Amino acid sequence: METIKTDVLIFGSGVAGLITALSISNDKNVILVSKARLRGSNTYYAQGGVAVALSDLDNVEKHKKDTLETGIHLSDEEIVSILVTEGRDRIKDLIGYGVNFDKNSSAQYEFRQEAAHSERRILHVADKTGNSIENVLIKELKKRKNIVILEKHFLEELICRDEFCFGAVIYNSLTSTETIVHSNSTILATGGAGQVYEKNTNWIGSTGDGLAAAYNAGAIIRDMEFYQFHPTAIQLKKKRRGIKNFLISEAVRGEGAIIVNSTGERFLFQYDHRGELAPRDIVSRAILNEIETGANVYLDLTKMEGNVKAKFPVIYRNCLKAGLDITVDPIQIVPVAHYMIGGILTDKDGETTINRLYACGECACVGVHGANRLASNSLLECMVFGYRVAQSVNKLSKNNKKSPLIKQQKQEREHMSLYTIFNTKNELQSRMYRFVGIKRTLKSMQNTLLWIQKTTKTIDGSFNKKYYAQFKELDNLLCVGELITRSAIERKESRGAHFRIDYPEIDNSLDYIHTSFVK
Ligand SMILES: Cc1cc2nc3c(=O)[nH]c(=O)nc-3n(C[C@H](O)[C@H](O)[C@H](O)COP(=O)(O)OP(=O)(O)OC[C@H]3O[C@@H](n4cnc5c(N)ncnc54)[C@H](O)[C@@H]3O)c2cc1C
Structure with a gap:
């Protein structure tokens, strides 16, 4: 297997990955990996806009209050303060890169209203805000000499030992070959997992790959019961x-x-x-x-x-x-299904519970959204915490630890047909939508969990070299489905995006109590 080295390894070319890459100092070598073409992401499909307290009638305190109220005693107040305050600077950066948010007839920015916002504060580019942001940032990315872009490369597994991350193994979907990437820091900006549900708004590759890789490497995953519909x-x-x-x-x-x-x-x-x-x-x-x-x-x-x-x-x-x-x-x-509120637990600089492994954007759970995401706070979160990750990574010294040895190229021991992959995925999506969706009961969640665990065991050891991405995505979706279901069983109350028919009320003794899993 070929081995390469870099200072910074970033997975994801949505807004979180792009802002992170563009904020890394020019003297560092960056490899940015995307499993699809660069525009393949949820970001590209974002319509409504970005929430930011920049209008004359608005202020960061109002934005903070709305975010905390929507999060129902599960958001982290310090993190929300960072979001609303630093968000203003990140929007100015975006305008500096060339994003042309819509203006009114007096040439002032036009702020739209969205649900649960006490002020009009949504900046937008018609109803294709994400598309416009992606295009501008990708153009900027391609100018940077220190950044190597690897499209159609798939994060296979993280290389971690003793809670320290040394990089990752990536799979080239075009040549069916693996490469070891040793990196001084590794950043996951791999987005959500909406494809775990039959009905969802997400792009086809939204399969929780980064989350599953982090979980398998031993990172703490938090608040997965909160999947916003x-x-x-x-x-x-x-x-x-x-x-x-x-x-x-x-x-x-x-x-x-x-x-x-x-x-x-x-x-x-x-x-x-x-x-x-x-x-x-x-x-x-x-x-x-x-x-x-x-x-x-x-x-x-x-x-x-x-x-x-x-x-x-x-x-x-x-x-x-x-x-x-x-x-x-x-x-x-x-x-x-629309947005993964939970994710890989990080601190305010985006570091996960594994040293040198960072996460930002929808795959991360930094503490902004609590039990429910306020509309249009997601793009803002990606920018604010993507930028913070970069600032943190810019200060890192060289790692002198020795990386563990990696197994040889993955072999196809037991072939899993494409037909079986799709059927299993459809079955998972259907069960998740019906039984661990908008309204949940203990019995149906327990049955779903049993099915997921049995299916995971069945496919263990199988592989499909030709359709590697499809196989691996199924594997990852099963992992995400299991984490959502176990978290939802654990939380015996209803709050925000998590509603249980058998516990229909909020239990105030669970304020600020999070559901966490580690492998
Ligand atoms: C239809 C729609 C409309 C939305 N509208 C809004 C809105 O108006 N305002 C708002 O704030 N939010 C909105 N959201 C939510 C918001 O768009 C997302 O939360 C946000 O864009 C996530 O950005 P991200 O960079 O974290 O992930 P994404 O933009 O999803 O990017 C993930 C990246 O990771 C890469 N990746 C994933 N797995 C792997 C792997 N195994 N190997 C290599 N690369 C990998 C993908 O190729 C992709 O480049 C909307 C979402 C959708 C789906």
């Missing part, structure tokens, strides 16, 4: 780029779209006085309740003020492709 997605008749559900951003509700049931009733007010602008968990559960009574639920954009097509061009076009004209008809919606 987004209330408003449409079900596509045909998959597009592997995506079955297309998200309709919360920003449309901030701009006046309403949610109604089959009889035209705005039923959300029965659940929360904020109606359509209540937090996502409340809206998702209310919609599911309605669907369970046999009703359909619709998002109605027809009465919105202003030019809907101009404000939300991507949503308009995608709905039209699916045969839905949002300017004419209400569209049928369904709540779907």
